[in-house]
Amino acid sequence: MNYPKSQEILEEIKKAKKILVNCHRSPDADSVGSALATYLALKKMGKEVKVICPDNISEDVKFLPHSEVVEKIDFGKFDFGQWDLFLILDSGSPGMATGKREGVLPEIATIVIDHHKTNGKFGRINLVDENISSTGELLFSIFEDWGVEINKDIAQNLLAGIITDTGVFEYPLVTSRTLDIARALIDKGGDRQEIILNIFKNIDFIKVKFWGEILTRMEKDEAGFVWSAVSHEDFKKSGSPASAKESAASLFAPIVAGTDFGMIMVEEEKGILSVSLRSRGGFDVSKIAEKLGGGGHLSAAGAKVYVSDFDQAVLKVLEAARKVVNENQKK
Amino acid sequence: MNYPKSQEILEEIKKAKKILVNCHRSPDADSVGSALATYLALKKMGKEVKVICPDNISEDVKFLPHSEVVEKIDFGKFDFGQWDLFLILDSGSPGMATGKREGVLPEIATIVIDHHKTNGKFGRINLVDENISSTGELLFSIFEDWGVEINKDIAQNLLAGIITDTGVFEYPLVTSRTLDIARALIDKGGDRQEIILNIFKNIDFIKVKFWGEILTRMEKDEAGFVWSAVSHEDFKKSGSPASAKESAASLFAPIVAGTDFGMIMVEEEKGILSVSLRSRGGFDVSKIAEKLGGGGHLSAAGAKVYVSDFDQAVLKVLEAARKVVNENQKK
Structure with missing residues (x-):
């Protein structure tokens, strides 16, 4: 078990039928990739899942597998009442998740999974590890705790988050564990080159x-x-x-x-x-x-x-x- | 066994008492790091070893452990007769090794270990793998074959070669094996940050x-x-x-x-x-x-x-x- 809270979160997921997953405002590849990997993991568990975002996703992350499922919504108008659980990923604050300055969250159970140092721990359950390079890397460990089998599409989405948030394995938070996870994701079919080309070699x-x-x-x-x-x-x-x-x-x-x-x-x-x-x-x-x-x-x-x-x-x-x-x- | 030729090379090393190891002309951190890692491995085996180079090493590679042992020599004048074996690393041609345009090699037994696609295989034994990111990565596999225990200084020298020749894990030849080796070297004490700072964040x-x-x-x-x-x-x-x-x-x-x-x-x-x-x-x-x-x-x-x-x-x-x-x- 990498995180004791993984189990607590998994129990909430098991109880829920309909689950929302967010991408944050102006979402980068760690936000979108983490949301899509979670979407795929939850679908495998038989859940009804929707990925929501206050903004449209940018062209450079559309190569991510299943990126077409991300739906732009207005957090002030969306009917959260129909949903059982909201997984908020890679967002340090409610405003980052909702795109609204006031950042008011819907009144359904929320779980926050993040690696931002400034995370306000605003969920019912909060799994925040500021020493991890990316939400993609954090989710790998959580999926390990959950027993999720990493397929090619999950691998690509998680790897994209890690590569993006580390500047291709360069930033200080990269550890030997980061490299080990990246290796595992490549072995599962993650395409390092495609990610680098789309994120770092696609400059206007x-x-x-x-x-x-x-x-x-x-x-x-x-x-x-x-x-x-x-x-x-x-x-x-x-x-x-x-x-x-x-x-x-x-x-x-x-x-x-x-x-x-x-x-x-x-x-x-x-x-x-x-x-x-x-x-x-x-x-x-x-x-x-x-x-x-x-x-x-x-x-x-x-x-x-x-x-x-x-x-x-x-x-x-x-x-x-x-x-x-x-x-x-x-x- | 990663390479059948590793064994053949090890037998030559076992027979030799006095061994030369080269850095190539204008040596980068893969050349110097590979030479120093080999120097340390051979010293562990009880050999007398000298690292020679046709140029002075540059300031930015002097952070490599034991870099002070690299000796600038004139390949036209050096007395090779006193030595039993010459390990030529990371050099695709005799000229690259000697710094002389004609590139005439000394008349002692030479072994070439390299990853350059254009390597002319000019040694008595040649272990050339063009699909490997760096000579540092190649040597890790060879050391594995030889049963060399990787200490902190060897780890830092090999990791420096890998990080340098991959642009911090970015270039196309990086595989999951590369990341796995890098992880192992960090676990042995290799300092990723020190290498990045000296090689990539030290620009005039x-x-x-x-x-x-x-x-x-x-x-x-x-x-x-x-x-x-x-x-x-x-x-x-x-x-x-x-x-x-x-x-x-x-x-x-x-x-x-x-x-x-x-x-x-x-x-x-x-x-x-x-x-x-x-x-x-x-x-x-x-x-x-x-x-x-x-x-x-x-x-x-x-x-x-x-x-x-x-x-x-x-x-x-x-x-x-x-x-x-x-x-x-x-x-």
């Missing part, structure tokens, strides 16, 4: 070009970090590529020799400078994000700075960063 | 800036590929960053949605346009490289184009690429 040309804009503007600060900032005008000129800042941050912020971290700032909306921070080693970038009213993890954090003047906003971020570096050195 | 700032130059110049061709070309003048202006073309090719050439491959061209030396090609899926880029007098693999290939005029050289590469695309479509 305008996004790649925008990375170039970010890199040519990159500067190295004496305090031991790199940074780059793009104004709203230049962002628009580049075609306003979606999520380019986050991808650029993950790729380029934590890789420069002789630095502790990196920050990518893009004024995605006029007057709002959005900042993504990534640590290269042990430096806790969440401290900088907190100074700016944001938050996050040791190695990845973010914040939004509201200043009407772009240069002022950039300066505010740089000063916050230098201050945290100084405070660290004093210790 | 000028190289990162040069990636920006490459990306801002990137164009999408109607034939279904992306390309970017930088002249010698602009390369010099960017500080002539070493191996920036190869890293940019691996990172950016095979990732653009709606394309089959990408090409990065840099006129690193005046009058010589060096091209790195990377395939996004099944497209065989080695066919384009061959048309240009180069070579390589299906997913990664390269060529050098000697034309005095930069624009002419770029055009020559583009035309070769479009021609291969056309030939493929006719089939």
